[in-house]
Amino acid sequence: DSGVTQTPKHLITATGQRVTLRCSPRSGDLSVYWYQQSLDQGLQFLIQYYNGEERAKGNILERFSAQQFPDLHSELNLSSLELGDSALYFCASSPRLASIDEQFFGPGTRLTVL
Amino acid sequence: GEDVEQSLFLSVREGDSSVINCTYTDSSSTYLYWYKQEPGAGLQLLTYIFSNMDMKQDQRLTVLLNKKDKHLSLRIADTQTGDSAIYFCAETGGSTGRRALTFGSGTRLQVQP
Numbered sequence: 001d002s003g004v005t006q007t008p009k010h011l012i013t014a015t016g017q018r019v020t021l022r023c024s025p026r027s028g029d030l031s032v033y034w035y036q037q038s039l040d041q042g043l044q045f046l047i048q049y050y051n052g053e054e055r056a057k058g059n060i061l062e063r064f065s066a067q068q069f070p071d072l073h074s075e076l077n078l079s080s081l082e083l084g085d086s087a088l089y090f091c092a093s094s095p096r097l098a099s100i101d102e103q104f105f106g107p108g109t110r111l112t113v114l
Numbered sequence: 115g116e117d118v119e120q121s122l123f124l125s126v127r128e129g130d131s132s133v134i135n136c137t138y139t140d141s142s143s144t145y146l147y148w149y150k151q152e153p154g155a156g157l158q159l160l161t162y163i164f165s166n167m168d169m170k171q172d173q174r175l176t177v178l179l180n181k182k183d184k185h186l187s188l189r190i191a192d193t194q195t196g197d198s199a200i201y202f203c204a205e206t207g208g209s210t211g212r213r214a215l216t217f218g219s220g221t222r223l224q225v226q227p
Contacts, residue, residue, distance in 0.1 A: 090220075
């Protein structure tokens with residue numbers, strides 16, 4: 001158990017819908033990363049937050065957005081869903097911003113878009 | 115941009131050594147990592163190596179880094195059936211100090227009893 005929790009574990013929805021994925025980082029970790037794992041794109045970085053502020057963006061679509069709240073939990077919002085958005089979405093947390101800080105991964109949310 | 119590549123599949127017999135290879139393109143990568151993903155689970159960090167090192171050993175795991183060829187390998191000694199999983203090579207750092215991980219496509223290790 002990494003200490004990172006993600007809800008829900010599974011999500012099935014239809015095209016055009018909007019969903020919210022939630023991540024609670026390990027206690028004390030200030031940095032949260034979101035990654036997407038799909039058959040087409042592999043594992044790719046989406047976005048990073050540190051202490052409530054966006055710090056880095058990867059291959060995140062404009063239809064996707066995220067935020068980190070004062071209690072440090074983070075939410076990833078996916079809208080106008082398409083079939084290709086079906087993937088495993090991971091959240092990871094780390095204590096600080098240092099490159100050497102280990103990123104602890106949650107178990108993921110499996111999103112299926114029908 | 116940065117890119118990390120791995121072979122897709124490796125099959126070994128229990129008790130043999132496994133060697134998983136990875137190549138990367140960003141010569142200024144700072145840290146290189148090996149992650150393990152078991153079915154239905156998240157990613158677990160196995161080990162990492164700083165770019166100024168050539169080798170790192172941690173129990174059954176040996177990481178070798180050839181900076182000149184931008185080649186990273188993970189050797190698992192005495193491979194067990196519990197080692198069956200997908201192994202991802204990843205890197206951070208680079209000239210912009212990227213902290214987000216750039217992953218390879220993963221190598222599925224199958225250990226046959």
